[in-house]
Amino acid sequence: MKALVYDGNEARVRDDVEVRPPGPTEVRVRVVSAGLCHSDLSVLDGTIPWPPPVVLGHEGAGVVDAVGEAVKHVAPGDHVVLHTLAYCGTCKWCIIGKPAWCRKSISNASQPFTVAGEAAWNFAAASFFSEYTVVQGVQCVKIDPEIDLSTACLIGCGVLTGIGSVWNCTDLGLGDTCAVFGIGGVGLNVIQAARIKGASRIFAIDTQPEKEAPARGFGATDFILAGEGVDVVSLIRAELPTEIANVVGSFGEGGVNYSFDCVGHPAILNSALEMLDWGGTAVAVGVPAPTETVPARITNFTHVERTLKGSRAGSHRPHFDIPLIVEGYKNGSIKLDELVSAKYPLDDWESAVKDLHDGKLLRGVLTITEP
Numbered sequence: 175m176k177a178l179v180y181d182g183n184e185a186r187v188r189d190d191v192e193v194r195p196p197g198p199t200e201v202r203v204r205v206v207s208a209g210l211c212h213s214d215l216s217v218l219d220g221t222i223p224w225p226p227p228v229v230l231g232h233e234g235a236g237v238v239d240a241v242g243e244a245v246k247h248v249a250p251g252d253h254v255v256l257h258t259l260a261y262c263g264t265c266k267w268c269i270i271g272k273p274a275w276c277r278k279s280i281s282n283a284s285q286p287f288t289v290a291g292e293a294a295w296n297f298a299a300a301s302f303f304s305e306y307t308v309v310q311g312v313q314c315v316k317i318d319p320e321i322d323l324s325t326a327c328l329i330g331c332g333v334l335t336g337i338g339s340v341w342n343c344t345d346l347g348l349g350d351t352c353a354v355f356g357i358g359g360v361g362l363n364v365i366q367a368a369r370i371k372g373a374s375r376i377f378a379i380d381t382q383p384e385k386e387a388p389a390r391g392f393g394a395t396d397f398i399l400a401g402e403g404v405d406v407v408s409l410i411r412a413e414l415p416t417e418i419a420n421v422v423g424s425f426g427e428g429g430v431n432y433s434f435d436c437v438g439h440p441a442i443l444n445s446a447l448e449m450l451d452w453g454g455t456a457v458a459v460g461v462p463a464p465t466e467t468v469p470a471r472i473t474n475f476t477h478v479e480r481t482l483k484g485s486r487a488g489s490h491r492p493h494f495d496i497p498l499i500v501e502g503y504k505n506g507s508i509k510l511d512e513l514v515s516a517k518y519p520l521d522d523w524e525s526a527v528k529d530l531h532d533g534k535l536l537r538g539v540l541t542i543t544e545p
Contacts, residue, residue, distance in 0.1 A: 175189070175191055175192065175193070175304065175305040175306055176188065176189045176191065176304070176305050176520060177191040177229045177287070177289075177301070177303060177304035177305065178229065178230045178231065178303035178304070178520065178523055179191065179227050179228070179229055179230070179289050179294065180217060180218060180224075180226055180227065180228050180230055181226050181227045181289075182226035182227070185218055185230065185523075187520055187521050187523065188289060188290075190289060190290045190291075191229065191287055191288070191289050191294070191304065192287065192288045193286055193287050193304065193306050193307060193308055194286050194287075194308060195240065195308075196240055196241060196242045196245075196308050197242050197308075198242040198243050198244040198245075199242055199244045199245060199310055199311050200241075200242045200245070200308050200309065200310055200311060201238055201240070201241050201242070201245055201248060201254075201308070201309055201310075201311050201313075201314050202238075202239045202240040202241075202306060202307070202308050203234075203236045203237065203238055203239060203254060203256060203306065203307055203308075203309065203314065204236050204237045204238075204239045204305065204306055204543055205231075205234050205235075205236040205256075205302050205303075205304060205305060205306065205307055205542040205543060206234075206235060206236045206237060206323040206324070206327075206541070206542060206543055206544070206545050207234065207235055207236070207323045207324040207326075207327040207517075207539050207540065207541055207542060208231045208233055208234040208235075208302040208303055208327055208539070208540050208542055209233035209234070209327050209328045209330075209331065209332060209359070209537050209538070209539055209540075210233075210523070210526045210527065210530060210535075210537070210538045210539070210540060211232065211233050211331055211332060211359070211537075212358075212461075212530070213232060213298070213331075213461060214230050214231060214232065214297070214303075215527065215530070216461065217230060217297065221461075221462070221463045222461070222464075223464075224283075224295065224297060225283070225295050226295070227289050227292065227294040227295065228294060228295040228296070228297050228301075229287050229289075229294055229295070229296060229297065229301035229303065229304050229307075230297050230301065230303045231297065231300060231301055231302035231303030231304065231540075232258050232297055232298040232300035232301075232302060232330075232331060233256075233300075233302065233327060233328060233330050233331035233332060234256045234300065234302030234307075234327050234330060234542075235253070235254065235255050235256060235317075235323040235324075235326040235327035235329075235330065236253075236254060236256065236302075236323065236542075236543075237251065237252070237253055237254070237545075238250050238251060238252045238253075238254055238314065239306060241311070242311065244311070245311040247311065247314075247316065248311070248314050248316050252314075252316050252319075253316070253317050253318070253319045253321070253323065253326075254314040254315060254316055254317065255314075255315045255317055255326050255327070255329045255330050255496050255500075256300065256302060256307075256309060256313055256314060256315075256327075256330050257300075257313055257315070257329075257330040257331065257334065257490070257492045257496070258298040258299050258300045258313070258330070258331065258487065259273055259274060259276075259279050259299075259312075259313065259487065259490065259492055260278065260279055260282055260299040260309065260310040260312065260313055261273035261274075261276035261278060261279040261312060262276055262278040262279070263312055265277065265278070271491055271494075272489070272491075273490075273491060273492070274486045274487065274489045274490065279299075282299055283295050283296060283297075283299070284296055284299075286301075286307075286308045287301065287304070299313065300313075302327075302542070303520065303523070303540060303542065304542070305542055305543050312492070312493075313492075315492055315493055315496040315497070317496070317497075317500055318500065318504070321500065321503070321504075322511075323545055324514065324517060324539050324541065325510045325511050325513075325514060326500075326510075327539060328359065328510060328513050328514070328537055328539070329496055329499055329500070329510070330492075330496075331487065332358075332359035332360050332363060332513070332537060333359075333363050333499060333510065333513070334487060334488050334490040334492070334495060334496070334499070335360050335363070335459065335485070335487045335488040335490070336359070336360040336361065336362065336363025336364040336365075336366075336367060336436070336459070336488065337363045337364070337366070337367040337488060337495070337499060337508075338367075338485070338487065338488020338489055338490040338495060339360075339364055339367070339434060339457050339459045339485040339488045339489075340364055340367035340368050340371060340432075340434075341367055341371070341488075341495070342485075342488055342489040342490060342491070342495075343457050343483055343484075343485045343488065343489050344432055344455055344457060344483070346368055346371050346373060346431070346432050347371055347372055348371070348372035348374075349372065349373075349374045350368075350371075350372075350373050350374065350431040350432060351373060351374060351375040351376075351377075351414055351430040351431050351432070352364075352368050352373050352375075352376055352377070352430050352431060352432040352433060352434065353376075353377040353379060353410055353430045353432075353433040353434070353446070353449060354368075354376065354377065354378050354379065354389075354394070354433075354434045354436060355379045355380075355400075355433070355434065355435045355436055355437050355442050355445075355446060356379075356380060356435070356436035356437040356442075356460060357378050357379075357380040357382075357385035357388065357389045357436075358436065358535075358536060358537075359513055359536050359537040360436045360459060360460070361378070361380075361389075361434070361436040362388060362389065362392045362509075362513065362536060363392075363513075364434045364436060364459070365378060365389060365392045365393050365394050366392045366393050366508060366509060368393065368432075369392070369393030370393075370502075370507060370508070374395075375395050375396060375413070375414070375430075376393055376394045376395050376396070377394070377395075377396045377397075377398060377410060377413075377430065378390075378394035378396065378397045378398070379397075379398045379400050379406055380397075380399070380400060381399070381400050381401050382533045383399055384533070385397075385533075386399075388512070388536060391509075391512065392509060392512070396413070398410075406445055406449070407429075407445050407448045407449045410429055410430060410449040411427075411428045411429050411449065414428050414429055414430060414451070415427075415428040416428040416451075427451075427452070428451060429449045429450050429451040429454060430449055430450060430451060430454060431450070431451055431453075431454050431455070432450075432454060432455050432456075432457065433446035433447070433449055433450060433454070433455075433456045433457070434446070434456075434457045434459050435456065435457070435458055435459055435460055436459045436460050437460045438458075438459075438460025438461045438462040439460070439462060440462065440466050440467060440468050440469060441469070442460075443456065443458055443468050443470075443482075444468060444469050444470055447468075447470050447471075447474050447480055447482060448471075448474070450474075450480045452478040452479065452480070453478070453479050453480070454480050454481070455480070455481040455482075455483050456480065456481070456482050456483065457483045457484075457485050458482065458483070458484050458485060459485045459488075468482070470482065512536075513536050513537045514536075514537055514539050515529075515534065515535040515536045515537060515538060516529065516534075516535060516538050516539070517538075517539045517540075517541055518538060518539070518540050518541065519540070519541050520540050520541065520542050523540055526538040526540060
């Protein structure tokens with residue numbers, strides 16, 4: 175079968191890849207469509223260290239091919255959204271509805287593949303740039319077969335991460351204000367989640383002017399074109415000054431209630447903290463290199479009780495959140511089709527990467543097999 179494989183030096187589509195049958199708790203899926211995400215490229219540039227050879231891809235949807243004997247919630251022929259959270263389902267975190275905190279759901283790389291007969295690793299418990307993959311049963315969420323899998327594939331990462339960062343990681347609600355750095359596939363989903371929750375002002379921030387139209391289309395009320403010499407923090411504070419007159423102090427009175435860094439850059443995350451009103455929350459959504467640190471002022475926390483919150487893929491609860499998102503898509507409250515900028519055959523993956531780097535894509539989708 176064909177798959178996109180990174181061997182430690184280069185990535186290329188190979189046809190000498192095989193995947194083993196599913197174990198008792200696993201599912202083998204024929205992958206139909208997969209979204210191209212920056213995290214896949216982070217393996218290629220070393221930002222995310224991963225052992226080679228590895229089959230790439232972690233945002234997908236497809237058709238169940240075979241199931242292990244313990245799997246009862248899906249069957250061959252079912253259409254499924256695939257996600258990366260291979261949680262155990264029995265630990266205290268899974269039981270209380272926080273599967274992203276499950277210790278089994280991270281650092282669980284395995285070798286279900288062979289490439290030219292050599293054992294090969296999966297990526298993020300996923301590997302969806304492959305005609306077939308094997309995942310844990312909990313990673314498969316059954317969906318309506320009428321939904322286009324080239325749209326549904328985006329739910330498993332970019333949509334869950336963006337929407338979940340608002341719904342699961344904050345208490346953002348009616349009348350609150352927020353700022354979103356980075357208007358790609360994840361940032362747009364942060365915006366639409368904030369819109370659905372009733373935010374009164376949503377500031378979209380990006381260095382590319384062409385991102386304004388989609389940002390407003392998903393619900394942003396304001397757009398700030400960032401770049402050299404632009405003081406984004408001051409612009410936000412000018413729009414949302416403190417309501418209290420004659421304030422004395424240097425802790426940045428006024429600002430947004432919530433901010434979201436969907437880029438994954440330390441300086442941006444610090445700006446996200448600085449533009450908060452007192453008691454506000456900044457959410458780290460984008461993923462930088464594992465050695466990066468945040469140059470934050472401690473008094474932001476000790477004197478005005480700002481919060482820096484982490485979001486692991488939106489802290490999602492896949493078997494609750496994915497059906498909710500699908501229902502929102504079907505009733506028109508959640509936009510998904512508009513996220514797909516272009517579709518590419520798997521063999522043309524390098525064009526998708528170039529277009530992503532050139533800022534032409536909200537999300538590019540690779541067609542892996544025919545529906």
